[in-house]
Amino acid sequence: MPTENNYRAQVLFDLGATPAEVTELLAYNENIFHSPNLANSNFPLESAPHITDWQRYHQEAEDVGVFTVLSSALVQFQFPIRAGISENENYRAVTRKGQFTDGMAEATGLKLEKPEELQLLIHPTLAGEIPILITGCRADFISLVQALTKRNEPVAISDSMGATAVGGFNNWERIRHYRKQWEVDQEKPVTEADWQAEFQRLIPQKHLYQDFFIILSHGNYSAVVAEDLGLEEAEWLRLSLTIRIEHECCHYFTKRVFGSMRNNMLDELIADYQGIVVANNGIYRADWFLRFVGLEEFPHYREGGRLENYRGNPPLSDGALRILQALVKQAAENLELFNANHIAELTTNENQGQLITVLTSCTLEELAAAKGAVLEEIWQSRTYRSDIANLKLH
Incomplete structure (x- = not known):
């Protein structure tokens, strides 16, 4: 040994x-953890490519709100939380193949209790900027986690979970955005077959369509109450949000720099x-x-x-x-x-x-x-x- x-x-x-x-x-x-090559790196690192698109979402949200923007951008927002929906043919066609939801009876939209309070931050970290979604209430946090990490299934979420990092997320809106720019750059009109060929070249380049972001809730960190720490409730809620943000950003750092992020x-x-x-x-x-x-x-x-x-x-x-x-x-x-x-x-x-x-x-x-x-x-x-x-x- x-x-x-x-x-x-x-x-x-x-x-x-x-x-x-x-x-x-x-x-x-x-x-x-993989040994990093940091010889020529300075912290913070340059932001990952998906930040450009999330900055666009952030800017658009200033006019119409975060929930409206993400309901259009992220296909999971176009379906409700419902048992068995992940096995529905239309759901799978949208989330796995990027088909549009036009005319789909199942696409009734994600319901939040406080959609107007959903926030989107572009937060600086040692590994570059990262998108953070902060929900207005616990129920909405659960709904977002179920939609974006549990394929819209009503899976139970532990009371001790107040944040989750979402990595390797296939963002079909980014793929569509890529396609529009690719078509503009071509010297002649393109066919669907041309796009399918380009799409096959795109698939290995995951940085061009896979996202990493964080979902956060307000509330006591790890379900610990303020009294247990000798703090006032308002102060503990403020500190809890900071701990959640930096905890998840650290997971992002280890994933991006060292190739691992585990439970x-x-x-x-x-x-x-x-x-x-x-x-x-x-x-x-x-x-x-x-x-x-x-x-x-x-x-x-x-x-x-x-x-x-x-x-x-x-x-x-x-x-x-x-x-x-x-x-x-x-x-x-x-x-x-x-x-x-x-x-x-x-x-x-x-x-x-x-x-x-x-x-x-x-x-x-x-x-x-x-x-x-x-x-x-x-x-x-x-x-x-x-x-x-x-x-x-x-």
Whole structure:
């Protein structure tokens, strides 16, 4: 077994894991982030191509409203939330082949309780600008998540979910916009066969038609109430929105820079770190994070905390899950200590981006071990995933 895995296994054994649980957790905590090539990169990065089209939506919305613009642009907005609709032939023709909804009886439109309160932001991040949709109420957040990520099916949405990142979204309006410009650029009239040939060339170029955006709701972050944090309700709602935005933007950063964005506790630790420090003037609060995931009274786990949403596939056994909880607690506390020791240097965009890079170079075992010595050594050396085996692990 490689040196790195021996070290990780020893961390797990020290927490009381059985050999079978060690095997489970080594697989669950495997680091799959790609090593980035950041030699010539400066943060923030240049925005992805889809931002141009979303900026157009944003501008159009100033005159007619966000809901009206998106009802025309995003085909899922043209269908209701209804059980079985994803298997309807017309729905599949529209969402998979880009057909128009003219004359389709099923296309009765997405219903929101407060459509006039739907907001569209173009938000700056370390990985470039990103579109963010903010709903006017919880019911509308659920409707948008169901429409845009669940194929308009009435799938249950967890109460602890207040935001979701939507990646790889096929935007047929962008394809139509591309087609119009392509036709203008041709020297002679084009046929449908000409377009189909061009469309086949377009398909591999996913950046030209696939979008990444975020859907957010107002409300308490991770279903935690203000009183639990000793805050006034209005202040906590304001902070909750900031944490949600920055949490999801961090997922976007890891997806764009490192090629991965998972339902995994390492990803959640990193993303919540970013959300908390932006909301809390650069200071990380491990106690906030542990409450968000249900571990505020460790070793007791509070049912309904977010951690249970990241049990893995296949799900971790009950024993392995208890060890994971211990890893998460120790990693969060080590991260708080690191943040306190380096807070002055973590104020620049460059160092914020470098820290996310360093965190994605670690596993939960490495972050949890030795009072943060591994994290500190990686930070000082800026040694990333491909070279981590060469570190002297303490």
